[in-house]
Amino acid sequence: MPEEYDRHIEDLINRLKNDSHKPASKAQPREAVEATLSGDSRLSQLISISRRMAEMRSLTPLLSFAIDSVLPIVGAERGYIVLIKEDKTLDYRVKRHLDGTEIKSEVDPISHSVLNEVVTTQKGIVIRNAIMDPRFLGSQSVMAMQLRSIMCVPLITQNNLIGAIYVENRAKSGRFSEENLAPLEFFANQAAVSIENANLNENLEQLVAERTQELALAKEEAEAATRAKSSFLSKISHELRTPLNAIINFTGFVIDDYYGEVNREQKEALQRVIDSGNHLLSLINDLLDLNKIEAGVVTLDREPALLVELLDQAAEHTEALIRGKPITVERKYSPDLPLIWIDRRRVWQILLNIISNAVKYTKAGSITLQAQATEHEIEISVKDTGIGIATEDKAHVFEYFKQGVNTLDNVVSSGLGLAIAKQLVELHQGEIWFQSEVNLGTTFFIRLPRDSRPKVNSGSETN
Amino acid sequence: MLLENRYIFLVEDDPTNLAVTRTILRRHGATVPIANWADTSLERISAFPYPIDLFILDLMFPGKQTGYDVYDALRAKPEFQRVPAVVVSAADPDVEIPRARERGLSGFISKPINRFRFPIQINAILSGEEVWDD
Numbered sequence: 001m002p003e004e005y006d007r008h009i010e011d012l013i014n015r016l017k018n019d020s021h022k023p024a025s026k027a028q029p030r031e032a033v034e035a036t037l038s039g040d041s042r043l044s045q046l047i048s049i050s051r052r053m054a055e056m057r058s059l060t061p062l063l064s065f066a067i068d069s070v071l072p073i074v075g076a077e078r079g080y081i082v083l084i085k086e087d088k089t090l091d092y093r094v095k096r097h098l099d100g101t102e103i104k105s106e107v108d109p110i111s112h113s114v115l116n117e118v119v120t121t122q123k124g125i126v127i128r129n130a131i132m133d134p135r136f137l138g139s140q141s142v143m144a145m146q147l148r149s150i151m152c153v154p155l156i157t158q159n160n161l162i163g164a165i166y167v168e169n170r171a172k173s174g175r176f177s178e179e180n181l182a183p184l185e186f187f188a189n190q191a192a193v194s195i196e197n198a199n200l201n202e203n204l205e206q207l208v209a210e211r212t213q214e215l216a217l218a219k220e221e222a223e224a225a226t227r228a229k230s231s232f233l234s235k236i237s238h239e240l241r242t243p244l245n246a247i248i249n250f251t252g253f254v255i256d257d258y259y260g261e262v263n264r265e266q267k268e269a270l271q272r273v274i275d276s277g278n279h280l281l282s283l284i285n286d287l288l289d290l291n292k293i294e295a296g297v298v299t300l301d302r303e304p305a306l307l308v309e310l311l312d313q314a315a316e317h318t319e320a321l322i323r324g325k326p327i328t329v330e331r332k333y334s335p336d337l338p339l340i341w342i343d344r345r346r347v348w349q350i351l352l353n354i355i356s357n358a359v360k361y362t363k364a365g366s367i368t369l370q371a372q373a374t375e376h377e378i379e380i381s382v383k384d385t386g387i388g389i390a391t392e393d394k395a396h397v398f399e400y401f402k403q404g405v406n407t408l409d410n411v412v413s414s415g416l417g418l419a420i421a422k423q424l425v426e427l428h429q430g431e432i433w434f435q436s437e438v439n440l441g442t443t444f445f446i447r448l449p450r451d452s453r454p455k456v457n458s459g460s461e462t463n
Numbered sequence: 464m465l466l467e468n469r470y471i472f473l474v475e476d477d478p479t480n481l482a483v484t485r486t487i488l489r490r491h492g493a494t495v496p497i498a499n500w501a502d503t504s505l506e507r508i509s510a511f512p513y514p515i516d517l518f519i520l521d522l523m524f525p526g527k528q529t530g531y532d533v534y535d536a537l538r539a540k541p542e543f544q545r546v547p548a549v550v551v552s553a554a555d556p557d558v559e560i561p562r563a564r565e566r567g568l569s570g571f572i573s574k575p576i577n578r579f580r581f582p583i584q585i586n587a588i589l590s591g592e593e594v595w596d597d
Contacts, residue, residue, distance in 0.1 A: 234555045238523070241553035242480065245575035249483045252578045258486070281575060292557065345597070 050190035076167035129173030149175035353417035362386035464492030556597035570594035
């Protein structure tokens with residue numbers, strides 16, 4: 001009789017297990033299984049508890065609900081759910097009395113011998129009277145706590161032992177029989193699936209929360225790093241420019257005969273000190289600028305500007321840079337170019353960087369400044385008759401610290417000027433590009449919107 | 464000379480940079496009394512026997528004081544309320560020019576200064592103009 005009952009239950013358990021994974025069971029619909037069970041109110045109770053458990057997403061409420069539900073059904077006075085942690089130690093997650101209160105923590109709340117037996121064999125166990133049971137004669141915990149009726153079943157899901165349910169009745173022996181074990185095992189199987197699901201769910205939620213936090217932290221760190229780098233470079237820039245003030249100016253005082261007469265050769269040598277100092281200065285300024293643009297702290301200060309004025313200044317500046325080389329500066333732009341909204345200082349910087357390149361890489365010939373306007377844009381070009389850019393360098397013109405293979409002796413360049421120019425043009429929502437042929441020359445083009453101010457709502461131009 | 468008979472008070476802690484500025488200004492005829500930002504400097508500036516035409520302030524001083532604190536202290540004295548002041552500093556002009564404008568200074572000139580341009584810039588400020596040079 002008990003054997004037959006066991007087989008019957010095992011069959012049901014298997015069907016229900018399948019059912020919990022695949023809602024539309026191909027074998028027998030749930031209703032049919034339930035009908036078979038309806039005679040046994042305990043089992044139908046267990047099924048409805050299982051369903052509740054399957055819906056629960058958080059582990060702790062699930063475990064409390066499980067133990068509170070199962071204790072009255074199996075007639076135990078205390079129950080424990082023990083989970084096996086990742087490091088294989090045991091976690092006494094739930095310890096409850098029949099009335100739903102917590103069992104105040106005891107040093108050794110349950111029999112380890114019993115638990116070990118279940119964990120090792122992965123089979124449920126029923127003990128009618130532990131202190132008399134020959135299997136636990138040597139168990140200190142059994143004797144010390146005077147344990148009597150105990151049932152313990154493993155929590156197994158997908159062939160993994162994840163813990164055990166342990167129920168007991170210390171006052172009386174013989175409270176549990178083999179008949180009680182099957183429902184508890186059935187319950188344990190359902191509980192194991194739900195526990196595993198809740199675990200996965202909580203892990204997933206925790207993982208999402210952790211990742212979100214990690215990302216937020218990483219973003220914050222990156223921003224802090226950018227700010228720190230920016231402020232560090234700003235300080236460094238101050239520290240580097242301060243001694244340059246003395247180097248450049250005291251050298252100038254000597255050239256200007258402040259301390260007595262200096263001959264021409266000496267002056268030329270000293271001028272090289274000044275030139276190098278100025279080069280170092282522009283390098284420092286470029287680095288600081290580029291860093292600020294990249295950190296996104298450069299904002300354009302747009303104002304209406306006369307492009308002609310800017311181009312005239314640029315032409316004069318070009319003439320000053322030529323310093324005796326046989327180069328003519330051509331101004332091919334109409335004096336009635338329109339007013340444009342730009343950050344004057346930044347556009348000046350763009351022009352200077354392009355012009356200084358044109359002068360550097362041109363030995364003789366001309367540098368031509370051109371400009372024209374369309375309805376919404378202006379296009380400026382700087383054309384030189386210099387050495388040109390080698391084909392293999394064309395892709396890298398706007399990269400940092402790139403100097404082409406095609407170069408002249410004594411050209412000193414930071415390799416940052418065009419990279420900065422490009423960034424500043426793009427800040428103006430403009431475009432920069434070039435055409436170049438080796439030994440014929442290079443033309444740089446800039447196209448800027450005539451008004452790149454951020455659009456505000458129309459109809460508010462009352463003042 | 465461009466700065467003849469001008470009294471330009473220089474508040475600067477670094478002796479080398481002080482010498483740079485002072486040399487150029489004197490070369491163009493200015494009288495250049497100096498102070499560093501010690502506790503006594505305000506008394507010292509007040510004790511100067513001639514009317515001061517301009518203050519040139521460095522920004523960075525030892526400790527937490529900045530050129531702006533010097534400026535505020537000077538402005539608090541009735542006799543200096545109308546004297547223009549200019550910052551001459553190696554600090555980042557993108558950061559300092561807006562600050563200096565907001566405080567009411569007459570200009571910002573970047574270090575390294577240009578020995579040809581500097582006297583002209585100073586003269587412009589003495590003539591009531593503002594100079595914002597990065």
